[in-house]
Amino acid sequence: MTASGKVLLAYSGGLDTSCILAWLIEEGYEVLAYMADVGQEEDFQAAKEKALKIGATKVFIEDLRKEFVEELIYPAIQSNAIYEDLYLLGTSLARPVIAKGQIAIAKAENCTHVSHGCTGKGNDQVRFELAFYALQPSIKVIAPWRMKSFCDRFTGRSDLLKYAAEKGIPVSQTPSKPWSTDENMFHISYEAGILEDPNVTPPKDMWKLTVAVEDAPNTPEHITIHFKHGIPTKVVNKDDKTEITDSLELFMYLNKLGRKHGIGRIDIVENRFIGIKSRGCYETPGGTILHRAHIDLEGLTMDREIRTFRDRSLKPQISDLLYKGFYFSPEWEVMIPSLKATQRTVTGEVSLKLYKGSVSITGRYSKSIKLYSMEESSMDAHGDFTPLDSEGFIKIQSIRLKKWLSHANV
Numbered sequence: 001m002t003a004s005g006k007v008l009l010a011y012s013g014g015l016d017t018s019c020i021l022a023w024l025i026e027e028g029y030e031v032l033a034y035m036a037d038v039g040q041e042e043d044f045q046a047a048k049e050k051a052l053k054i055g056a057t058k059v060f061i062e063d064l065r066k067e068f069v070e071e072l073i074y075p076a077i078q079s080n081a082i083y084e085d086l087y088l089l090g091t092s093l094a095r096p097v098i099a100k101g102q103i104a105i106a107k108a109e110n111c112t113h114v115s116h117g118c119t120g121k122g123n124d125q126v127r128f129e130l131a132f133y134a135l136q137p138s139i140k141v142i143a144p145w146r147m148k149s150f151c152d153r154f155t156g157r158s159d160l161l162k163y164a165a166e167k168g169i170p171v172s173q174t175p176s177k178p179w180s181t182d183e184n185m186f187h188i189s190y191e192a193g194i195l196e197d198p199n200v201t202p203p204k205d206m207w208k209l210t211v212a213v214e215d216a217p218n219t220p221e222h223i224t225i226h227f228k229h230g231i232p233t234k235v236v237n238k239d240d241k242t243e244i245t246d247s248l249e250l251f252m253y254l255n256k257l258g259r260k261h262g263i264g265r266i267d268i269v270e271n272r273f274i275g276i277k278s279r280g281c282y283e284t285p286g287g288t289i290l291h292r293a294h295i296d297l298e299g300l301t302m303d304r305e306i307r308t309f310r311d312r313s314l315k316p317q318i319s320d321l322l323y324k325g326f327y328f329s330p331e332w333e334v335m336i337p338s339l340k341a342t343q344r345t346v347t348g349e350v351s352l353k354l355y356k357g358s359v360s361i362t363g364r365y366s367k368s369i370k371l372y373s374m375e376e377s378s379m380d381a382h383g384d385f386t387p388l389d390s391e392g393f394i395k396i397q398s399i400r401l402k403k404w405l406s407h408a409n410v
Contacts, residue, residue: 004028005112007142010102010128011035011059013047015171016117016180018054019160020144022167024115025055029142033059034105036098038068039185039252041208054169060105065185066248068097072327073186073251075336077290078230078343079310080298081319086268088284088291089322090187092127096327099131107136115142120151123273124182127325134328157192179206185251187264187284198269198279209259209283213357216262220355222362223257225293227350230343232290238351251286258285262357273324292359293350301345301369310342345369 007024011017011033024031033051035044048059072093081089106114114132118125120143129141144150154160157180164171179193188209194200204212226234234245235253244250258264264285272278298307314335321332348366352359366372376385 004030005140006030006032006110007113007115008032008034008060008102008106008109008111009056010098010114010116011047011051011056012117013042013050014117015157015160015164018050018169018171019154019163019167020115020117021051021054021056022163022169023144023150024142029113031056032105032109032111034102035059035061036094036101037061037063037065038094038098039065040183040188042183050170054167058109062101062105064097064101068094068185069247069251072097073287074231074247075339076318076322077232077287077294078346079315079318079339080291080295081315081322082291083319083323084268084270086266087270087280087282087323088187088287089319090184090282090284090287091124091182091189092322092325093186094184095124095127095325096131099128100135103132103135103139106139111139113140113142115144118143118145120145121272121274121276122278123323123325126273130325131328181208183208185255186287187282190281191278195279195281202267202281206281207265207283209255210265210285211260211262213262216356217260220353221257221261222351222353224349224351225254225290226348227294227297228347229340230294230298230346232293251290254286254289256286257354258289261354263354263359264288265357289352289354289359292361293352294346296361296364297348297350297366298346300364300372301348301366302342303345303371306342310339314339314342345371 004027007029009017009021009024009031011021012035021031021033033048033056035042035047037044044061048061051059076089076093083089083092102114105111116125116128118128125143125146129143132139132141154163161171163169179190179195182189190202190206195202222238224236224238225232226236232247232250234243235250236243237257242253244253264287265281265283267279267281269277269279317331318335318339321327321329321335326332347368348364350361351363353362
């Protein structure tokens with residue numbers, strides 16, 4: 001071990017973490033690199049060779065895709081988690097599984113420190129470090145973008161690009177495309193550079209995952225997604241008869257379809273947990289399809305008051321916990337069993353049409369859950385509930401309104 005210690009760096013192979021790796025070595029640390037495969041389109045072997053060339057003593061690459069889908073993405077779908085009514089939390093969802101893997105390796109390798117490339121103005125520094133400290137309270141965290149010596153030397157990405165050139169570090173980011181990206185299986189995010197002006201329209205060649213709506217196929221595609229207890233278990237393509245049941249393959253297939261049909265792009269200004277506003281562009285193809293299908297099935301299979309409880313109590317809190325980095329917290333442990341209880345009846349199938357950026361519901365069905373009755377809802381049959389029954393209901397509901405209005409001018 002070097003005089004400064006042994007550090008496990010969360011390494012992406014991009015500009016920031018490549019420069020941080022070289023800088024940590026300059027600072028006297030032995031640096032090990034950690035790469036989590038959470039579905040990003042990355043040449044992991046090339047990134048490994050790059051890290052070793054820069055000076056990392058070891059490089060760890062872990063395939064966490066299935067764990068990511070089953071432990072983070074699907075619970076988020078069950079809760080309909082969303083931040084500020086638009087953002088499906090793609091970056092947030094990946095952080096707990098990455099941090100968990102990083103701490104496990106740091107422990108196994110007797111590392112004294114862990115490090116990351118998160119900026120000092122963003123949410124991810126909070127998410128990672130809250131997870132680090134929850135999982136290993138004694139760990140020391142090196143956050144270069146919050147260190148004066150680092151920030152004095154590198155005021156921004158232009159300085160990093162110069163440093164990379166001096167060190168012979170190849171980077172994909174160039175001054176002509178200075179935005180920053182973060183990608184995983186659930187989504188990709190874009191921020192910084194020209195995107196910092198919220199009135200600048202993103203260039204067409206920025207978008208990586210989805211085709212533009214105008215370039216999407218002119219023929220719609222029809223699929224059915226089956227759910228059990230709010231978890232997707234099967235997808236069937238009605239057009240080409242494809243059937244997929246494996247959790248990882250199912251989500252990857254929905255991503256493929258969403259990308260093809262231009263589904264899941266958003267461009268927003270959000271409120272970061274750290275206290276500032278940020279403009280972000282996101283692509284969430286498969287997640288958008290699942291989110292829409294799951295919400296629809298709940299209308300058919302979920303009790304009204306249970307849904308109200310979930311939407312008012314669990315959904316906003318779970319969304320906030322994920323966004324702010326409190327996955328490894330006591331409140332999360334309390335909420336998840338309650339969430340699962342709300343999903344007990346969410347079993348059935350939803351049929352959808354994918355077309356030109358849209359996800360349209362074409363039908364829904366549940367063989368086992370009978371909360372919906374055609375006879376009760378029918379205008380042509382009375383069943384156990386007749387229109388006469390509504391008379392007393394309306395009178396009871398109006399009692400307080402009559403009293404309130406009679407005293408309106410008091």
